[in-house]
Amino acid sequence: MHTQPNKLLWHSAFVAILLALALAIQASSDRINYQWNWHRVTPYILNTEPTPIFAEQNGNIIENAQGQLLFESESGDQRLDLSQFEQVMVSEGDTIFEGDQVASQPQWQFGPIIQGLGVTIEISIYSLVFAIILGLAFGLMRVSHNIVLRNLAITYVEIIRGTPLLVQIFIIYFFVGTVLELERFTSGVIALAVFTGAYVAEITRGGIQSIPKGQMEAARSLGMTYLQAMYYVILPQAFKRVLPPLAGQFINLIKDSSLVSVIAITDLTKAGREVVSGSFAPFEVWFTVALLYLLLTGSLSWGVQRLEKRLAASD
């Protein structure tokens, strides 16, 4: 039991370093006289401001037989029961003009940061699905004996890996997107999927080639076609081996998705930029955004680790 006190010591050292880092952040923000105002960020995450209810036409406030306040338009063709709202801001006999606030309704609403998070999740999931399809297809083409298929796959992978994602996003948005009249969200998904697909293709190829040749031979000698052997024998084994690099690639995908903000998709990063200018709390906003990305990537790698454990059954 010699290691016990030692371990404790090292864990304490780790915690101490983290604390020191936190203090350093605090001290440096003090030096530039930064006022931390976390409460300024919260409305952008979860908005609890009551929604105002506006009159849609000119009209009057009347009371009906049950003593409830109603808004009645001048022409009499529109009536709005005001008793359904929590807070009524008018009283009987008031004259109302179009656009006046008559009541307000308390409610919960996700702020722009959470909406941006939603867009990031959505764009990541779509891109992920298409990246897997592209990566699998081109990975299989890459190991195929057909020269046309193999060269197509090599060309795709080399072009995509040899150019920056930001440039690819611009090309797809301004060129492909314009020619095919795509929405910006679709352009973003295509750019991310095509980019990640090239890396998935390389991972797939590596996985397939890491399976001993005898597996394919055994499968073929039993009468399986090449594709059957791939599907039932090679790919399931390759999948297990490529899971860790694949997970790394998907984590990159989530992070890379922040680049689509350059084509005005309001993802988490773009939402962060917008909120910074409205809230005057840049540090808090960017720390929040970073934390939310960390939450996404963290849950993904946690999920993959669990999958790995389950697949380890046959080892």
Add this chain to the structure above:
Amino acid sequence: MTRDYQGDDMIIANNVDKIYPNGCHALNQVSATIKRGEVVVVVGPSGSGKSTFLRTLNQLETINSGNITIDGTDMYDKKTDINQLREEVGMVFQSFNLFPHKDVLANVMLAPMKVAKRPKAEVEQLAKKLLIKVGLKDRMFNYPNNLSGGQQQRVAIARALAMEPNIMLFDEPTSALDPEMVGEVLDVMKSLAAEGMTMVVVTHEMGFAKEVADRVLFMESGQLLVDSDPESFFDNPTNPRLQQFLSMII
């Protein structure tokens, strides 16, 4: 087609040449005929082309010239479906090549279900019968990596038999085994021979050849030099290369 073949010649190799892409001339004008129910053992020094010959018989290697007829079907006829032909030719490898992501039962059941498209219940019954036959019924739910080499090779034999082939090819099935496990695999092969299976066996087990083989082939440098019954092969070899080979291994 092939299943209806009633003739006696199960394998006919005619002037087969195999040149690997690197220029290695692995088979040089090899001709042999193997009859229904025959057990033929192939011996020869390492690199003489034994594996290559065996692998041309189910087209794991294509040939450069000559022709091969399996179970009445010309392998290189344009109308021949090679996958269908392979269903009739089981193969057992030196390195077992079991599917490590599937348990023993699933290894045996995979091909009959996905290739022969037979119903699961029927295939499961067949697989269990075969696992009893190779003495591994109690290992049904083990994964290959948890089995000994001898056990893995017996599963591999059961897996090949599950396609109910008419021919079985064995490429040094006991060479990767610890000595104490060689017997259990040879016993399974002997019982298969006794049931009348047509077998081509590449092996260094001369005892097996003497006891079970109907004929023994000797290969060297890609050529088939001797094709004879085991008695004259081992007791009265006339070919000087064979004499030299036998003197080295005994």
